[in-house]
Amino acid sequence: MPGFGEAETPNGDLSREPCRAANSHDFQSILSPCYPITLKFMDVCYRVKQENKSNGSFKRVFSRGPTYSVDQRSTVSIQERTILNGITGMVSPGEILAVLGPSGSGKSTLLNALAGRLQGHNLTGTVLANNRKLSKPVLKRTGFVTQDDVLYPHLTNTIIGNTFIRGVSGGERKRVSIAHEMLINPSLLILDEPTSGLDSTTAYRLFSTLGTVAEKGKTVVTSVHQPSSRVYQMFDLVLVLSEGRCLYFGKGSEAMSYFESVGFSPSFPMNPADFLLDLANGT
Ligand SMILES: Nc1ncnc2c1ncn2[C@@H]1O[C@H](COP(=O)(O)OP(=O)(O)OP(=O)(O)O)[C@@H](O)[C@H]1O
Numbered sequence: 001m002p003g004f005g006e007a008e009t010p011n012g013d014l015s016r017e018p019c020r021a022a023n024s025h026d027f028q029s030i031l032s033p034c035y036p037i038t039l040k041f042m043d044v045c046y047r048v049k050q051e052n053k054s055n056g057s058f059k060r061v062f063s064r065g066p067t068y069s070v071d072q073r074s075t076v077s078i079q080e081r082t083i084l085n086g087i088t089g090m091v092s093p094g095e096i097l098a099v100l101g102p103s104g105s106g107k108s109t110l111l112n113a114l115a116g117r118l119q120g121h122n123l124t125g126t127v128l129a130n131n132r133k134l135s136k137p138v139l140k141r142t143g144f145v146t147q148d149d150v151l152y153p154h155l156t157n158t159i160i161g162n163t164f165i166r167g168v169s170g171g172e173r174k175r176v177s178i179a180h181e182m183l184i185n186p187s188l189l190i191l192d193e194p195t196s197g198l199d200s201t202t203a204y205r206l207f208s209t210l211g212t213v214a215e216k217g218k219t220v221v222t223s224v225h226q227p228s229s230r231v232y233q234m235f236d237l238v239l240v241l242s243e244g245r246c247l248y249f250g251k252g253s254e255a256m257s258y259f260e261s262v263g264f265s266p267s268f269p270m271n272p273a274d275f276l277l278d279l280a281n282g283t
Pocket residue numbers: 048083101102103104105106107108109110147
């Protein structure tokens with residue numbers, strides 16, 4: 001597994017020669033294919049303001065003709081909701097970081113924050129690539145595969161299609177989206193639910209491919225809903241989210257022993273991912 005500063009040669013081999021861009025920060029070298037990215041994120045929080053409409057009592061109004069009601073005390077209050085709460089972690093070239101958590105726990109929001117896709121004062125905390133704030137050249141070296149298949153749905157004459165325009169299956173479209181992002185030879189590849197719509201064998205194959213991608217010195221961050229145990233063991237690092245908070249960040253292989261040490265262990269052998277999701281769901 002390559003460490004920071006190890007470079008990929010043009011033929012795809014990993015060399016021990018330090019990557020020039022890791023040591024200098026000139027614009028040209030940052031765009032070269034051998035630029036390895038270590039991603040650090042500290043105390044990432046994302047808050048949104050939400051409108052809460054509450055209807056008070058209704059007054060029945062009687063007049064000639066039909067009876068109708070008037071909303072007398074309809075109020076609108078603005079409430080702040082915390083989607084991500086103090087998320088901290090790090091992932092290096094050659095590693096796969098998997099973000100696990102129940103639906104609505106904040107996985108997509110975190111990936112968007114790490115990919116520099118969330119801006120404004122709603123987002124606080126720090127996201128660094130090689131100890132520097134995310135810059136345009138770094139973002140150009142970042143591939144992002146969204147949860148939805150957004151690849152060319154408007155081009156009705158492609159064989160890709162979308163939900164309504166059948167070309168290829170959803171899973172195949174997903175893989176085309178991933179291949180599309182791989183074309184830019186990203187140093188950092190972020191994938192939101194890449195295995196949704198895939199059967200477990202295909203999901204396993206996909207993660208095997210991502211493992212090969214990581215071995216070439218890329219940094220891979222992915223959210224995943226319900227990985228099988230053989231997929232789980234491919235994750236170097238795991239970050240478990242529950243209602244926007246981090247339940248666990250560390251090596252995937254050490255998650256079970258960590259929870260056992262704090263008094264949580266399954267009563268029978270089970271897929272670590274299932275156990276972690278149960279914990280995140282509070283069951
Ligand atoms: N801009 C926003 N405004 C209001 N609510 C938001 C916003 N962004 C995210 N949320 C809410 O934050 C929560 C987390 O959303 P997010 O999509 O990150 O969850 P998730 O873990 O990826 O879910 P899923 O697995 O279902 O995709 C959800 O309840 C979502 O509705």
